Amino acid sequence: MSNNPYFWLDSLGSIERRAALPGDRDADVVIVGGGYTGLWTAYYLAKADPGLRIVIVEAEYCGFGASGRNGGWVSGQFPVSEAKLTRRFGAAKAAAMTAALAGTVDEVGRATAAEGIDCDYTKGGxxxxxxxxxxxxxxxxxxxxxxxxxxxxxxxxxxxxxxxxxEHCAALHPAKLVRGLAETVERLGVTIFEGTRALRIGRGVVVTDHGTVRAETVVRALEGYTAGLAGHRRNLxxxxxxxxxxxxxxxxxxxxxxxxxxxxxxxxxxxxxxxxxxxxxxxxxxxxxxxxxxxxxxxxxxxxxxxxxxxxxxxxxxxxxxxxxxxxxxxxxxxxPRDWMPSAGLRDGVAWAGGYVGDGVAAANLGGRTLADLIRGNQSELTALPWVNHRSRRWxxxxxxxxxxxxxxxxxxxxxxxxxxxxx
Structure with missing residues (x-):
């Protein structure tokens, strides 16, 4: 067995780390977390508005967490059943959530093909x-x-x-996706700082162990590592x-x-x-x-x-x-999350997406597209989905x-x- 236990990441060979944040910095959007959620958010923002100054800070390297280690399912499943969504939000919103995730399976395939990201994507259901x-x-x-x-x-x-x-599922190589996506957003002008741990976030500010980034919008995209952020221990x-x-x-x-x-x-x-x-x-x-x-x-x-x-x-x-x-x-x-309901939202200058309960390969793409609309102030079919601005009770x-x-x-x-x- 290899010295690197993570099969997907090990299959890529050595991973060259990007430089850490060199000190205080200003941006339009600062994203905390270099996994699928943060990278897809950066991708759709940069495609929609190339002039945005987007910074990503990542404690380790892009794909170190679940995005580089998961089962490789681009799944249209949602942790909350459509029947439960219907009881809570009504049939139309429940159906829209189901359809959005089903469509996301194809969107991941479309986007990776368009950007030349070879991640072994195969839609076999x-x-x-x-x-x-x-x-x-x-x-x-x-x-x-x-x-x-x-x-x-x-x-x-x-x-x-x-x-x-x-039919709403594809298989892929998750580490090829996350590393390819990181390279793609860099080509689009996004700046990624690795080895930079966020210590605290708030409206307009991310304090890290290498300096402070100030931006109009802060995005929390830490998923399973959210509990390590000050003030967020009981969120996920x-x-x-x-x-x-x-x-x-x-x-x-x-x-x-x-x-x-x-x-x-x-x-x-x-x-x-x-x-x-x-x-x-x-x-x-x-x-x-x-x-x-x-x-x-x-x-x-x-x-x-x-x-x-x-x-x-x-x-x-x-x-x-x-x-x-x-x-x-x-x-x-x-x-x-406490109610198993993933969410994506923006309040008081702080955006987030996550709580995917293990179905995040597709949901993170949907979350990234949704956050891009919310951050740019666009009302769309995505911003009307029932998971938008949902707040789960704390654990x-x-x-x-x-x-x-x-x-x-x-x-x-x-x-x-x-x-x-x-x-x-």
Whole structure:
């Protein structure tokens, strides 16, 4: 296994870091965070108004966080169901949110092709496998339901009783996307400072460990690292998702398993798992289950939980009947709001987008386009979406936050175990 555990980033070779902020600076827009949200926001702002002075400050390097480590799903899924959105915002706004995310899958493909960003983008849709009677009862009512024969024609997994298919998903190489996007915005005139940690943000100002940036608009784009910013510890809970990647697998394996259009895949268990066939014929596979850490702490050692890695390896064996050689093991935090409702907004000169609950590859693009409209004062279909200016309730203080999140994780695992027992 490589010394760099992050498969996607390691596959790019060495990463050359940009210079840090050299001191105090003025700008029109300053963006805190060099991941998808910050970069897409900069991209659409720079395309719309090339004269804007846009500065990005990033604590590590562009793509260091979830944008360079995720499962590579450009997914039209939203963490809040359309039924719940309808109850809260009405049918028209709920449908608009669903349609906007579905369209975003294509927009990511369009934008990357237009800018020459080769990120292995392939729109093959996504397939959720149904593998127990309990799952089958829940899945039959979904409009995308497939029977066992139809499902196996797409993905030759074990014990398949059916599946749910959606066309609104693409697979890509996330680190190629984020690094290519950073180079693109620089060509458009955006200035990126890496190795520059934001300590505090407020109206018109970002205070960093290398100086202060003053700008009319400040954008917070930190996702799973939001809790580390002064005054924001309870805004988003950083919960870890872990991944493994196999060595490239032989042609006979793919002849049996399929995924010919690189369909992303999961199954109907409650504890989220997610996988894709990479462009170089590996399985990149991840899942939840790692604990939330007291005080919303984010540390490198939390990215490695041997029992979760073993559970992921075992799940690959269970799904596909193969003892696959594992080449990489890694993880990282994602941001979860108290009500699981992502948001994008602008108030009092401070903009934000995030709380994607693990579905951020597409949502961050939508967030970037939405923030570009809000910052420029444009009223559009995007600025009318129900997530705009939504404010989630803050998470409870500790120890209630630690207890609640980890009890919820444990309950989810127990419900999945119950489904398996009732199927036996």
């Amino acid at each position: 996504t397939l959720s496998l149904v593998r127990s009677p309990a799952q089958l009862r829940r899945a039959r009512t979904d409009p995308g339901f497939l029977d066992a024969e139809q499902t196996l024609a797409l993905c030759g997994a074990n014990d398949v009783l059916g599946g749910i298919y959606s 809970a950083p919960v870890y998702s872990l991944m493994i990647a196999t060595e490239p697998l032989p042609a006979e394996f793919w002849d049996r398993v399929g995924l010919k259009r690189r369909e992303t895949f999961t199954d109907e268990r409650r504890m989220v798992i997610y996988g894709q066939r990479t462009a170089d014929d590996r399985l990149a596979f991840g899942g939840r289950g790692a604990p939330y850490h007291f005080g919303s702490r984010v540390r490198p050692e939390y990215e490695r939980v041997p029992e979760v890695f073993e559970a992921l390896r075992s799940t690959i064996t269970e799904l596909f009947g193969i003892e696959a050689p594992i080449a990489y093991r890694w993880g990282g935090p994602l941001g979860i 409870e203080p500790e120890p209630a936050r630690w207890l609640g999140i980890n009890v919820g994780l444990r309950a989810t695992a127990l419900l999945d175990a119950w489904d398996r027992r009732t199927a036996a």
